Amino acid sequence: MKDWIKWLPLIAALAAVPWLTNAYMVSLLLTCLMYVALAVSWVMFSGPSRYLSLATTAFFGIGAYCTAWGLGHLPWPLLLLGGALAAAGTAALVGLFVLKLRGSYFAVLTFGLSELALHVINQTERSISGTVGRVLLNPPEQDAIYLAVLALALAAIACCAWLWRGPLGHALRGIGADEDRAATLGVNPLRVKLAGFALAAAFAGAVGAAMAGRWTYIDPHTVFNPLIGFQTVLIVMVGGASRIQGAVIGAVIFSLLSEFLRMRFPYFYLVLLGLLLILSVLYLPNGLIALLPRKKAAAHG
Amino acid sequence: MLRNSICIAASLLGLAASTAALADEAVRIGYAIARTGPFAGGAQVSQEPNYLLWAEQVNAKGGLMVAGKQRKVELIGYDDRSDTETVVRTYEKLMNQDKVDLVLPPWGTGQTFAVATLANKLGYPMIAPTASSKKLTDMKLPFVFTILQQPDQMMNALADMLVAQGVKTVAVVHVDDLFGLENVDALSKALASHNIGLLDKKSYPLGVKDLSPVLKAMKEKNPDAFLGITYPPDTILVSKQAREIGFNPKIFYAAVGTAFPLYKAQLTGNTEGVMGMGSWNAKTGAAAKDYFAAHIAKFQKEPDRWASAHAYASLQILQQAVEKVGLDRARIRDAIAGGEFQTILGPIKFKDGMNASIPGTVSQWQKGEFEVVWPKTRATATLVSPKPAWN
Amino acid sequence: MRFGGLAALTDVNFGIGPGELIGVIGPNGAGKTTLLNAMTGVVAPTGGKVTVGDEDFSRQPAYVFARRGIARTFQTPRVFPEMSLHDNAAFGALFAGGDLLHGGHAHRAAREALDYVGLAGEERQLAGALPPARRRLLEIAMALTTRPCLLLLDEVAAGLSPLEVEQMGELINRIRTEKNISIVWIEHAVATLMRHAERMLVLHHGELIADGATAAVRADPRVIEAYLGETA
Ligand SMILES: Nc1ncnc2c1ncn2[C@@H]1O[C@H](COP(=O)(O)OP(=O)(O)O)[C@@H](O)[C@H]1O
Ligand SMILES: [Mg+2]
Numbered sequence: 025m026k027d028w029i030k031w032l033p034l035i036a037a038l039a040a041v042p043w044l045t046n047a048y049m050v051s052l053l054l055t056c057l058m059y060v061a062l063a064v065s066w067v068m069f070s071g072p073s074r075y076l077s078l079a080t081t082a083f084f085g086i087g088a089y090c091t092a093w094g095l096g097h098l099p100w101p102l103l104l105l106g107g108a109l110a111a112a113g114t115a116a117l118v119g120l121f122v123l124k125l126r127g128s129y130f131a132v133l134t135f136g137l138s139e140l141a142l143h144v145i146n147q148t149e150r151s152i153s154g155t156v157g158r159v160l161l162n163p164p165e166q167d168a169i170y171l172a173v174l175a176l177a178l179a180a181i182a183c184c185a186w187l188w189r190g191p192l193g194h195a196l197r198g199i200g201a202d203e204d205r206a207a208t209l210g211v212n213p214l215r216v217k218l219a220g221f222a223l224a225a226a227f228a229g230a231v232g233a234a235m236a237g238r239w240t241y242i243d244p245h246t247v248f249n250p251l252i253g254f255q256t257v258l259i260v261m262v263g264g265a266s267r268i269q270g271a272v273i274g275a276v277i278f279s280l281l282s283e284f285l286r287m288r289f290p291y292f293y294l295v296l297l298g299l300l301l302i303l304s305v306l307y308l309p310n311g312l313i314a315l316l317p318r319k320k321a322a323a324h325g
Numbered sequence: 326m327l328r329n330s331i332c333i334a335a336s337l338l339g340l341a342a343s344t345a346a347l348a349d350e351a352v353r354i355g356y357a358i359a360r361t362g363p364f365a366g367g368a369q370v371s372q373e374p375n376y377l378l379w380a381e382q383v384n385a386k387g388g389l390m391v392a393g394k395q396r397k398v399e400l401i402g403y404d405d406r407s408d409t410e411t412v413v414r415t416y417e418k419l420m421n422q423d424k425v426d427l428v429l430p431p432w433g434t435g436q437t438f439a440v441a442t443l444a445n446k447l448g449y450p451m452i453a454p455t456a457s458s459k460k461l462t463d464m465k466l467p468f469v470f471t472i473l474q475q476p477d478q479m480m481n482a483l484a485d486m487l488v489a490q491g492v493k494t495v496a497v498v499h500v501d502d503l504f505g506l507e508n509v510d511a512l513s514k515a516l517a518s519h520n521i522g523l524l525d526k527k528s529y530p531l532g533v534k535d536l537s538p539v540l541k542a543m544k545e546k547n548p549d550a551f552l553g554i555t556y557p558p559d560t561i562l563v564s565k566q567a568r569e570i571g572f573n574p575k576i577f578y579a580a581v582g583t584a585f586p587l588y589k590a591q592l593t594g595n596t597e598g599v600m601g602m603g604s605w606n607a608k609t610g611a612a613a614k615d616y617f618a619a620h621i622a623k624f625q626k627e628p629d630r631w632a633s634a635h636a637y638a639s640l641q642i643l644q645q646a647v648e649k650v651g652l653d654r655a656r657i658r659d660a661i662a663g664g665e666f667q668t669i670l671g672p673i674k675f676k677d678g679m680n681a682s683i684p685g686t687v688s689q690w691q692k693g694e695f696e697v698v699w700p701k702t703r704a705t706a707t708l709v710s711p712k713p714a715w716n
Numbered sequence: 717m718r719f720g721g722l723a724a725l726t727d728v729n730f731g732i733g734p735g736e737l738i739g740v741i742g743p744n745g746a747g748k749t750t751l752l753n754a755m756t757g758v759v760a761p762t763g764g765k766v767t768v769g770d771e772d773f774s775r776q777p778a779y780v781f782a783r784r785g786i787a788r789t790f791q792t793p794r795v796f797p798e799m800s801l802h803d804n805a806a807f808g809a810l811f812a813g814g815d816l817l818h819g820g821h822a823h824r825a826a827r828e829a830l831d832y833v834g835l836a837g838e839e840r841q842l843a844g845a846l847p848p849a850r851r852r853l854l855e856i857a858m859a860l861t862t863r864p865c866l867l868l869l870d871e872v873a874a875g876l877s878p879l880e881v882e883q884m885g886e887l888i889n890r891i892r893t894e895k896n897i898s899i900v901w902i903e904h905a906v907a908t909l910m911r912h913a914e915r916m917l918v919l920h921h922g923e924l925i926a927d928g929a930t931a932a933v934r935a936d937p938r939v940i941e942a943y944l945g946e947t948a
Binding site for chain 2: 047048157294
């Protein structure tokens, strides 16, 4: 548990980045941190439960819209909380239906959720404001966004560690291995899945609310970008879903690598990236994390 | 671990930048644009080819004249994956780290928004060729200019043309995004002011796959004109489906993409009389004709008859501003804001950051060419009405 | 209980008293496992009633049965292969045994249960690495930590060596006597079963053809014809 103390210098260094380097480096790290937060939020629920969710885009977009609606009326940190709550609420509500399905049905339905959210927001915007798309006139400073996303990434990691160590994580793991069996040992599967799904959604929502400030203009198609959800799942595939470090390392490496390849090979980077992905899935099916030595499995409690 | 990767990435990215800087003396012009993802279609038809064509032409003539010295142009173009965060990050790199001399805009209204505030803050002038939104022009960012006609201009021109054709009733279908809504808003006002009856108005989501029920209902109402505020795929869709159900009003208008060569190819022999958003063709002037030929020579395809020429003209303006004041970006901005420029679309001036020289226009397919038919001052042919029947 | 056109259980009526050890026999496909499924909420009965105490549990989901003190094993053991033996055993304590908010209690319960079934010292091992025979022991430990009042065992001695079958019988008997848990035990090893169980149920084609004291059932001609005869 005292582990985290040895990470303090790194955390401090990350927090100091805006004062040490140029805006692009901040922006690059911001992308890494955004995907760290998203990937950890994803793996928090989907890792142990093995419910492959493609809803990250939906939660991210819902959070982004909280900022789009609330900026100028409410303090920004409150909007991050609002984004988290709105995403968690949506997850709980939708989860009541989709969490009863398994496998590819669940994946497809969660993917559909972002389409659904997009159209609901489109309709709402049209009926309320008569137009879609919102201009954020006084967005927060880039450094504030960076620090907020850093805090969210750290919070997601801490929350995931806490969750996995405790009974909820235990129940999710049981559900992932054999849901009906877990039920015969007293787990109420729907309740546990709802809690896990909603908690994970909260982080994706808060990240969306934080990132929205960077784009000046928000419309449903920019914030419900399927790329965000797919990339999150890819990151976990590359990094490994069994440990938090997998998602973190996956997010950092994937973000840096895709940026490097995109800059270096503007026309072929997708082919290269695809190739690397295929190789990594073929040769490291359990993710990059399999390359790290594993500490002795800590006993529960 | 994390720290190491950051260092590695920083050095790798730095490496990329330094090799780029080796081409000494070149004027470095950066941009990000969609080569993949949903925006790639539009960006690769109307925008990036013109960047490439212009740079090639300038370099063929020895380069850009900067403060009495000819310097080659070096384009630094990245794929933005149609992802807004990637757009922002890439421009941050171009402006903050690579410190390029100039930037060119990304594709479309949404992406332009994201870059506009950044470019404005860092003092990079930018002339957006594919951004069309009152919300953007209302921000009045001093360093950001639009060269494409804006929704109210295009819709007022459309309404004026309808009045001139004696149109009394219309049916409107529109995409329900910002572009569709801003245009339909402007259109509704213009129609109301001319007492043209709006018999039906329907919206549809982006990526729609079937509009025939809507079109059938509109056919029942028998309007004088059908007006579609549509994007390229839906422009083709409404045209094909209107033909299938035999919906052939006096005026048939579909907005974006009618001007694409793709439209002609898709509607094989059925384009005659169809109107849409277009502003020029090779007959617009001698310079336009040269541009048209050069585009075909380089890409083996025709440019579209709307945004392509605006994109190219924006580069001509930038070039003339640089040749006048050098690479001081604040002075370039002032030069653009204050000057008049010779372009393939004719002389262009800006007012309040918007193109003040080219009015809203309407074009029409006639015998295989997309002719400008409204207003008379920019027309390349006379309007044909009523539209002939579909084949 | 029906599965489409198939009547898996018809007219099976019996009660279980506190502390009873009831053996269940019947040929393959007789409906023994289905009976346990209906008694644990794993499948809801299509007709009839399951009551626990005075309450109707017929429509209750599996976790309610588990929390009410009804625990079971599966014919093919269903352990969580990627969890340690300890975590497998702690599972029931947390979610059915009332230790949800007391990780320490669950921890202790898990160790005790593993100890009790003879898996002490292997807490850290992954369940997936256990040989099948020991998985059955683990499943019993998993059931015990739910603090059951009724334990349902589905062929826990199948595939064991004669010595292991004997030990299993001892263990089950101990659970009943020491922990005062009622037990329903399905088994094909009739001899062992009859030695430990004081009451026997015999299922045949989904019908309960005998229910009574072990000695009486052993002598029942219908049972001999339907089942004992076959295996003899
Ligand atoms: N889920 C199910 N769906 C359809 N038929 C089933 C199902 N479970 C069991 N059965 C059928 O019910 C009958 C009883 O099965 P079971 O209870 O497993 O028998 P036993 O445990 O006595 O060998 C068998 O014919 C079996 O095929
Ligand atoms: Mg069975």
